[in-house]
Amino acid sequence: MAEASSDYYGTSEPEPSDSLKTFGAVLQGFRENARFTQEALAGNMGYSAHFVASVEQGRRLPSKEFVERAEQVLDGLGVLRKAAKHLARKQGLASWFRQWADLEQQAISLYTYECRLVPGLLQTEAYARTLFENQLPPLGDDQVEAQWTARAERQRLLWDRPNTAYSFLLEEHLFLRRMGGVEVTRGLIDHVLGVAEQRNVEIQVMPLVRETHAGLDGPMQLLETAGNQWFAYNEGQRGGQFISDPKEISVLQMRYARMRSQALPLEDSVGLLQRMRGAL
CATH class of the missing domain: 3.30.870 (Endonuclease; Chain A)
Incomplete structure (x- = not known):
């Protein structure tokens, strides 16, 4: 610093935290249950496939907008929204x-x-x-x-x-x-x-x-x-x-x-x- x-100039992407990896796994589970590929989900949500992959791998902190869109597209039953509340907000920190x-x-x-x-x-x-x-x-x-x-x-x-x-x-x-x-x-x-x-x-x-x-x-x-x-x-x-x-x-x-x-x-x-x- x-x-x-x-706190700023860290690596290009955050090291996965347990909460980020857990959310990513939940998202992947809902995606696969809905029979979406990462590319298909990204297209329906208005994000890139790379971004979706990064979230699923626990390397990206999803925004509230991302979580809400995922809830709607995947019919997340509120599960994704609840999981997002426990995310460790460390993206962008070295x-x-x-x-x-x-x-x-x-x-x-x-x-x-x-x-x-x-x-x-x-x-x-x-x-x-x-x-x-x-x-x-x-x-x-x-x-x-x-x-x-x-x-x-x-x-x-x-x-x-x-x-x-x-x-x-x-x-x-x-x-x-x-x-x-x-x-x-x-x-x-x-x-x-x-x-x-x-x-x-x-x-x-x-x-x-x-x-x-x-x-x-x-x-x-x-x-x-x-x-x-x-x-x-x-x-x-x-x-x-x-x-x-x-x-x-x-x-x-x-x-x-x-x-x-x-x-x-x-x-x-x-x-x-x-x-x-x-x-x-």
Whole structure:
């Protein structure tokens, strides 16, 4: 990702989860019972045969529209609709990021320091699409859509979990880069300022003029589960490192705590973002 990009640029298709494979098997059973080939079902539903095959093999997350069409064409008796409710929504997530994404769903605290890109949880669609569309190797249109769908789904955490404490430490230069252009940056800052108004979210900016701080070794994420266990996650260019060793986590917690004291206070951070927005 760096958390900024990782949940994103995964493999072209997700690794099959148990729920995706189960749904695919159910779909295949209904299709074969109705004496449809994959090509025939695809034609009746308005999808490609490749897409139908990918769903049956557990490699594609079917949309609600796909499920509803399958119900109608195959007379699914509500079974397909019920099976779809248990699907693991991990399409578009890099394989190395999925364990962390699962833990995010139950975290009571989530801390993020980012120095490369604005974190995925705070990105706007325009900002995220700028990243996706400039990814190397290039992504196809369907992959870009899958990446954004996964990110938008993940961003719901900020609103769906009001009792989770979120802390973000962001380098000032992330906004000065003007990723995607002035209009995209305006929208991004407006969005971040809006998120900062939530009671469970703290956003601090590490000023550009700061001779040194405790996070110079790179981005980090820390989270605490409901069982009061702590985990950490670091990411590089082509992979991520999931950390459960208490000694390593202790070091990262120490650094994050120091950075919170070195960054601008909450009110000053908001003020800086507002001035940056006004200067665009």
